[in-house]
Amino acid sequence: MTGFGYKTSWLAVRNRTPVEVADALGLYDRELLDWATGTGRAYQHGVYVAAPVPGWTLAHSRRHLPPGFDAAESSFPDWLTALSRQLGEVQFFANERVPDYHAWAWARDGELMRAYCFIGELGEVPLFVGAATADEIELGIGIRGLTPGCENWSDEEWTAWYDTTPCESDVLAIAGRWSIAPTAIDDATVTTPGIYGIPPSFSSVPQ
Template identity: 75%
Template structure:
């Protein structure tokens, strides 16, 4: 069965401004590297590992459903430090994630070691475990990511919960945010991606294939 080109939903990815795939792969410490075409690399990164490519001018994308990051996700305490550290090496680094089930949606932007904005919604638990910085103009215009777990949320009325939920995102909102901040991967014309990218495994993932 042939590979399906591209990626978008049910995964996580980084968008890195004006860096080469090699620089991004080095920052992620990817091992067992292979040069793969766009279709094969993105398909494989849905299963394991990370695929790094430059499908659009000015942005290098690193995609990995299970291993970006490895061992935790944007709902957990290590995430902000991980993104800050990457941005110390790479400059501007953006993170996006969307999973319809279990309703996990996130976006974050760091630059030169500073986490400028971070938002994550965990629909399974009905909470916002990550809320760093103030909502950007893009979030305000889309009407999503505007509220975290504010003081006194335990005593919210049904109406207050309804108003709060109206600001929580769907997977399509994640794609819209990616398009505004950098690039929406679902909108990439796969036929234009003619150069191969770098596929590899993070240090904690062994190559058992």
């Protein structure tokens, strides 16, 4: 499998090198891997920090971003803001089709500017921080949370809310507007190896 974007999570970090991103993530057992090998392996275990595209360095992992939890958990905002204190501007994206789990977030210099997570399997928005951005508003996605009293909404109000909930392609649309959608990267143009490694809270790759 070459490239990534579906059934995974990733970071987009502005104007930082792969080494800086790998250091901030605390990756160990590092290897230099080409794009196809690194992205494929990160779908199984570990994190792959790709060679930068103009303005952005992308890091992805299906299982380890965030390390050991997901954007629905209370520890996520602290994790992302801590990264942004080290790296400046950090964006997070995730999608998983089966549980209908979709998330995006943006932190800068230690401040969480915007964060949204939807879990369709549970019918929940467990994370809604900050005002919806102009891009979300224009696309009409992720712009409404679940407010107190929503259990009394009418059928029309529930329909209006569901119309704003995202699918996996919407996550990529937000990524493309905020930074870069990884599916838009031409695999053939990524010729410089990236850094593959294991996050500190996990053991080495199973043999």
